[in-house]
Amino acid sequence: MKDRAALVSNARQSILKGSKSFAAASHLFDRETRERVWLLYAWCRRCDDIVDAQDHGGALGDQSGAAERLQAVREKTMLAFAGKPAGDPAFDALGLVARETGLALDMAEAVIEGFALDAADWQPHSEGDLMRYCWHVAGAVGVMMAVVMGVSPNDEDTLDRACDLGLAFQLANIARDIEEDDAAERCYIPMDWLVDEDIPPGEQMKPRYRPALTRIVARMCHSAHIYECSARIGAARLKGRQRWAILAAAGIYGEIAREVARRGDHAWDHRTVVSNARKVGFIGKAAWAAMRPVPRSCIAAASQRPFSRADLIALSRREPGGIVAT
Template sequence: MTTNRAAIVEAARRSIALGSKSFAAASTLFDPVTRERAWLLYAWCRRCDDLVDGQDHGHARVVVDDARERVAMVRAMSMAALAGEPTGDPAFDALALVAAETRLPHRYVDDLIDGFQLDADDWAPRSEDDLYRYCYHVAGAVGCMMAIVMGVPPEDEATLDRACDLGLAFQLANIARDIEEDARVGRCYLPRDWLGDVNVPADAVMAPHHRDALVMLARRLTDRAERHEASARIGTKALSWRSAWAVLAAAGIYGDIARAVARRGTRAWDRRVTTGKAAKLAWIARAAWQASRRAALPDLPRDPVLWTRWR
């Protein structure tokens, strides 16, 4: 496959700038090679998500009536890219580049696309275990891929488990933040068992008289996000200093989203929770100090209570 790497990298840089200010800020902390590869992976993930959900860089989501066909197209284009075939789409060519440069196991690509398939099938979690499986497919697998982009050997499963933890933490925070936004397009990622515990119908989660119960469930999500974030921080000991700096900054920036949802209580969905520029800069500075001191983190085994991708 003949590619113009510089053009593909530039398209990927623009994608992350438009799609996620938080991840774009964190990516500047990587060394140049890792930074470009992170952009390449992000561009593919963002493009797949946009194609399946009818979005533009994560914004203006609409209900689509051909979701399964869209997932099939994403899978076909991704497999073509991994096989070295030209796709005509810079984001899928970005996947081809980053996979070839990092020995990225193709199973993680499949795992992420399987998450898109769950959404296309109008799947909803019945149990907490279902919720975690979904979070793995749409975010934990991305955490594993990002770790490999940062130089973690694909065989280092212990470190990849910690990277998966960070993806899980991000997705749990997303779900807590986006309950109202998801409800507007007919989705609900709160486990049906949880909803049953507090007598909240899945199609009426945003009803005003359910708000107190919803706060309790959102805090359950954010508590679990915090546990996985803490586990992921220990995994940064296996990374270079600059990669650890970027990961710890992203963990703090995104962790603030979960913490803000919990803090706002019944007002959590009045307006979308975001992390401001000043807070991002503060986390970048704090993460540099944390990265410098990460060797002092205890060599604790991963908490066996936490959900694992091996289930």
């Protein structure tokens, strides 16, 4: 197994390549938290890449054998929590950060269930299905990140808020990447939403449906805003530099959703990104926000969140009815 410095170095390279937005915000953490966040991110990124046969995101590879790749992820993750070498630095990184912070196997398994949904080639039928997916691939990651930052596993409300930040991030990503997902023959828009807008399955990117798609995405971006506001309540309970980093990340990712909504019918003419200059601006705004109370408007918006973490966990424990194979 590699030593800690080597694992941290590998994890840093992973986040720099895989998520420029989160990488920028992560540098605001104190060194210990920053390194632990990188270690956890490296595992998340590597799991996603293995299951989707890709390299730090990007184009999907050959999707045959997805079930076998998913099983490899499960086995390597179990080795990591058992304190054994996994033969992959990203999984060894997970084992290291788990030993340092008290992350538990069931937390990681909640994340892996999201990869399992992708491996099964599915599409959500309802809003609940969509949010269940977002819980697994991002909300559960938010919970793990909170524990890495020192939040007690028993502090349920703060963990709920951490989950909500992950949900906001994922909804922003889905809204931005609809065209890319369509090219990869994936769709994360609930079938119910498509039916409501009279969009036939698989035709959401056709020009004649662009106004209807824009309405759907506006709805998604509004939900992202609600969950972002909820997350800001939890961020207020973190230590100073942690609060600054989380508010910066929330602002940067929130801007992705806001920009997609602002572009309307032109949201997918080219990929929505937040420039380095604008990231610096959000980092500055976050520094000010970290010293201020949570705005009342945010508290009011947070009260409107349609699903809580408990709701999504309950949905996940049901039979997988409502998931539509594509």
